[in-house]
Each structure stands twice: as structure tokens, then as C-alpha cells.
Amino acid sequence: TFVVTEACVQCKYTDCVSVCPVECFHEGPNFLVIDPDTCIDCGVCVPECPIGAIYDEADLPPDQLAFIDINARLAAEWPVIVAAGEPLPEAERWAAITDKRALIEN
Numbered sequence: 001t002f003v004v005t006e007a008c009v010q011c012k013y014t015d016c017v018s019v020c021p022v023e024c025f026h027e028g029p030n031f032l033v034i035d036p037d038t039c040i041d042c043g044v045c046v047p048e049c050p051i052g053a054i055y056d057e058a059d060l061p062p063d064q065l066a067f068i069d070i071n072a073r074l075a076a077e078w079p080v081i082v083a084a085g086e087p088l089p090e091a092e093r094w095a096a097i098t099d100k101r102a103l104i105e106n
């Protein structure tokens with residue numbers, strides 16, 4: 001399955017959403033996740049993210065492994081998002097910040 005990682009937090013560019021063939025993205029206030037039960041492993045979302053936040057589970061950087069569980073847990077709580085929208089207002093600034101998982105809003 002594919003996994004949205006920490007880079008997405010506070011950015012939420014949503015370009016990934018417009019290419020997913022199976023509607024597996026779920027949206028929270030400042031982060032997006034992939035439902036691992038819906039993802040068909042097509043990989044087309046990966047190059048769409050302008051900040052490289054999406055990885056194949058098998059290729060996750062070691063410091064992002066917690067996001068496997070975070071995606072599964074939040075996908076069960078958050079609604080599906082089917083259309084791309086505007087990034088969060090300060091996305092550009094937050095894109096340069098790496099340590100921000102504690103900021104995920106629920």
C-alpha cells in the first residue's frame with residue numbers, strides 16, 4: 001500500500017487526490033491519509049505530490065514508519081476527499097519543516 005508521510009502535515013497540496021482512481025484519500029484538518037484497504041498500489045499519486053510526501057510502504061524512510069499505522073487509523077475516522085482543493089495557506093513555509101507530526105489535528 002502507499003502511505004502519506006509527515007511532509008504533508010500543514011501543507012495538504014491535494015494534487016494527489018485528483019489522480020487516484022479509487023478514492024482512497026481521506027481528509028483531516030491539516031493532513032491527508034490513504035486508506036490501506038482501498039489503495040490498489042498503482043503509484044500514480046507519488047509524482048503528483050509537489051513535496052514528495054507519498055511513499056510505497058516498502059520504501060518508507062525509517063523515521064516515517066509510524067505513518068503506516070497513522071494512515072490506517074485516521075482513514076477510518078476521516079471522510080473521503082475526491083477533488084483537489086487549495087493548499088493550506090502557509091503550505092510553502094511548512095513544506096521546509098520536517099518535525100511536525102505532533103501537529104496533526106483530528
Ligand code: SF4
Nearest residue numbers: 020039040042043045
Ligand atoms: Fe490512490 Fe494509486 Fe496512490 Fe493508492 S497508489 S493512493 S490507489 S493513486
Ligand code: F3S
Nearest residue numbers: 008013014015016049
Ligand atoms: Fe499531501 Fe502531497 Fe497530497 S502535500 S495532500 S500528499 S499532494
